[in-house]
Amino acid sequence: MRTRSPLPIDDLIPGSSATRASRTRSGAAGLAVARQRVGAYVALTKPRIIELLLVTTLPTMILAQHGFPPIGLVIATLLGGTAAAGSANVLNCYIDRDIDELMNRTKRRPLVTGEITPRAALIFGLALGVLALGWFALVVNLFAAALTAGAIGIYVIGYTMILKRRTSQNIVWGGAAGCMPVLIGWSAVTGSLSWAPIVLFGVIFFWTPPHYWPLSMKFRREYAAAGVPMLPVVAGDKKVATEVIAYAVAMVACSLALVPLAGMTWVYGVSALALGLWFLGGCVGLYWRALHPTTMKLAEMRLFHLSITYLTLLFLAVALDPFLPI
Known part of the structure; x- marks a missing residue:
């Protein structure tokens, strides 16, 4: 009586098309795992x-x-x-x-x-x-x-x-x-430092709370559950928004101080002022919405994303200014 092989005969022959396909699948799986690990x-x-x-x-x-x-x-x-x-x-x-x-x-x-x-x-x-x-x-x-x-x-x-x-x-x-x-x-x-980079340091230093606290406001419950005392966890929205405005004012002042200290042109000065007022408007909006809690969630993330755009555009102005013939 004939017995059938549990596998097609090609699967038993090294170099067969089935074996090559199996190796290809194994290689693809290994590559996927490697990519996942690198991504992690x-x-x-x-x-x-x-x-x-x-x-x-x-x-x-x-x-x-x-x-x-x-x-x-x-x-x-x-x-x-x-x-x-x-x-x-x-x-x-x-x-x-x-x-x-x-x-x-x-x-x-x-x-x-x-x-x-x-x-x-x-x-x-x-x-x-x-x-x-x-x-x-x-x-x-x-x-x-x-x-x-x-x-x-x-x-x-x-x-x-x-x-x-x-x-x-x-x-x-x-x-x-x-x-x-x-x-x-x-x-x-x-190879050294001067007042110009120190002022830019100040811009980012004062920018950080208005950038991060709105995000912390959105995730305050998670921070509280994890035992991390971010300001929005331990203080009310009105207080947080007030401090956000104060830091933003200091940030704008630092950005304008760069004009005389680094010899920036009027183009940077106007850009820094316009961007600063725009950012301050967003901070004031956060304060206004702190008085109306039902709209707070939208304001938090709007200011968070606005802060990223502000910093990007401000430093774009810093980069372009030295090339201006003004």
Whole structure:
């Protein structure tokens, strides 16, 4: 009596079309897994935050150079800045993994889902930091490397480990880390600092609360559940909106102070004033809506997105101004 092979005979022959198809499927599956793993590591670096940091770095370098800096220096600085910011963000995810799983906004991060182990994330974050500092020291200059080390330290130690879970002013002082790219970009070009980058530091410093507190207002319940005392968790909407306006006024004042200190043209001055008034209008709108809670949700995210547009356009004006023949 004949017995049938459980598999077609081609499946048993090495090099057959069936075997090649099987290997192709296995290879495709392996590639998909590798891409997913790489994507998880990239997600830990918080690419959107890095983009915003780089938006402030290049215009500052152009202002320091009074023209476009050497392309090699620009690439080196942006690559080093990307690695440094990525390091700080990965270490932030590593330290905050216990509270990230309590918040809907962060519960899909790779350390929470288990795509990446805490040990692997820690090694990755530290490796990026060492790479960034070594890169700046060898390719850019030692001063820029020292400022980069300070930026990582402020964000990881100052903000994440010390301030975030202890004070409602966490984002104010911890946000100084996000101001460091302008100092790093300026020092990469000049090897020193002056009043112009310090004023730009002030612009971002005072911009940070009006940028982040509206987002915190939307997610206040999640922050409260995670035990993070963001200002909107411990204060009413009216108080938060009042402080947002105060910081925005200081931000606009800093942006205008750049005109005499850096010799900016009237084009930048008019742009900074117009953008500042536009941003202040959004902050006042947040205050008005704080008095009408039913419309609050829309106002929160509107101001959050407006703040990103404001900073991008302001630094675009910074970048264009040195090329104006006025």
